[in-house]
Amino acid sequence: MIFVELGILLAMILIGSRLKGIGLGVMGMLGLLIFVFGFHMKPADPPIAVLLIIIAIVTTAATLQAAGGLDYLVSLAEKIIRKNPKKITLIAPFTVYFLCLFAGTSHLVYSLLPIIAEVSLKTKIRPERPLSISVIASHLSLTGSPMSAATATLAGLLAYSTAVTDIMLVCIPSCLIGILSGVAVVWKKGKELYDDPEFLEKLKDPQFAASLQKSTETVKEIKPSAKVAVLIFGIAILLIVIFGAFPGLIPNVGEGTPGLIVNADGSVNLTGIIVMVTLSAAALIMLITKTSAIEVAKMSLFTSMATAVVSVLGVVWMSATFMHANEAVIEHVFKDIAAVYPFTFAFALFFMSTLTFSQAATTRIMMPLGLSIGITNPHLLAMFPSVNGDFILPGYPTLVAAMDFDRTGTTKIGKYVVNHSFMIPGIVSVATAVGVGFLISSFL
Template structure:
């Protein structure tokens, strides 16, 4: 019976991921209906905390976008990337990582991809090299950013939930992921044929219009940045700092009368980080709108805000279905994994990696798998070291960041192979995550 239920779970995830958009969420609900009404499973807890964090954080990022702040960040990133084009294989991924780490979203990447591709092509560096690692870097930035839903869910109640959990995640995952990105850059440094030797590129260069467009550019043009852009970035920065401080020094937060634990309050009367994040970020949104005199309606019209609805529906459906399956089969699953995970904690990363590849959501994978890791008896340092494994959404080349990188590479070097999974992002992605997890275990042994 467990096998049949698992097949249904995987089938719903695979069908939903192929549907794109809210497909993962609605197919998750189909699976939940089957589990509850046909298998008589007791419904698990829906991921309300993650949904609230996604709504709050993405709304704030969308406000930053509406105020011109994201354009300003992209402008700064572009200057860094263009500063030393011959080193773009290293400069681009690290620039992408730090900017996405700050913003808590990989959406900054879309604006940077054409710049990375253009700069690489002009220097006749195979664009596949910096593009592939930059995509992976944008994903790894999520596991360590205090402004990402995945990190907030991991640090919050229900998983780690101890004072200073956010800081522990940052001080382990950020350096570990940076090491992973560095090794990944070295691995792709000579990946594929040099651009001037690539038959696909040489064929394209026979077209005079293509050749002329490739060597022309707008790097000399001054980008128009709105008046409130810098102010919105400052406000957003203050919000990030406040969340980090709240995670590092929970004693600074107000405390209330002790009682039963809830989504907002701990049993000892302290505020949950979910509440802190929501209050701080949405207050920052209000400050940005008021001080930059940006219309609140404009926020609802930007791309980030619409992506928030997709993320919320997807997480709601797939995590609720997965939580129901995990809760109902907890004894069997723990019994199956207990012995091997106890002896070799790193093997749990494989399970996280596989589910992450199917779910296409770091937050959903975190909410589904990390409580299981705790139930299996994994220590906090081990769970934090394994955290980067949730970034395996690059395995099946349907994630938007991968498709965007392929489309922006006009030379044709970034591509999906004949066997689908042998695409440009597979090697740098696996290398970066494996190295980040190994480095995480090592770093955690010193700093935790």
């Protein structure tokens, strides 16, 4: 019976991923309906904590966007990239990583992709090289950023006081080294631009040749409030890190029955801290910079939140119900293997992330399983970057955008679909990050 149920689970995820948008969420709810009414499974608790974190963090990031803070950060990143054109394959991915690490979202990479493509073209560097690894870097930034839903979710599941700081200590350096290894494998990837027969064929078209001379460089006016908004946002990140490192600073509200926000000992958990701090930061940005709340609701980040919430609700609730119903079988199968070879759990994380297209959803679905079969916290931290398998199927928006912005056509999907431009740098970067993570976590 478990194989039939697993087949339904995978079918709902695969169909949902093809529908895109909220498709993953609604197909997840259909799967949950089938599990409850068809197999009489007891529904698991919906992932309320993850949804609260997504709402709080994305709302704050959208407020930063409305106040001009994201434009200011992107302008700084653009200056760094344009200042070092010949080293763009090295400079671009690290610039993207730190920008997305600070903001807690990989979608900021959209603003830098046309810049990376243009600078590459002008320096006669094959755009596929910096574009592919920059997209991977934007994804890896989420497994380490205190402002990402994935990191906040893992910290909440681990449920010990210094979880946030430990995740940062392990995952930031391991992902940076992973990105460096990705840079190494794309440094000479493919033919040189002006030796590429496909590009040379395109150059025969006068209209295409003329279009390559157009510049994407624009002088965008930065709002006076931008720097103040970035400062407030930065302070919010710092407070989350401080409260994570020094839990004694969090007030105790009295012992009692544990709830969604308050632990049994009376301490406010990380979910509560993140929601309160981030939304308070959003309020201060609105008040101090006089940013309209109506304008915040119109921001692209804010409107994308509905898709994220529906997707996570559906696929995580369905998956958690399947996991709970078959917990005994799953533990029996994987417990002995994980005890001897804990790194094998990284493959399960990676596989699930290729289906869900979400680091936060994968974390919420799979990490409780890792804890239940006895994988230690340091090993889970080491394997955290493996939730970045969303590049395997080249339908994720960041991958599609990179291919669209590369006018030379070097960044592309291969004949067999999976042999696309992002596959090799992605696998190498994630594998290296996990390997280095095991080394670093051994000292915790």
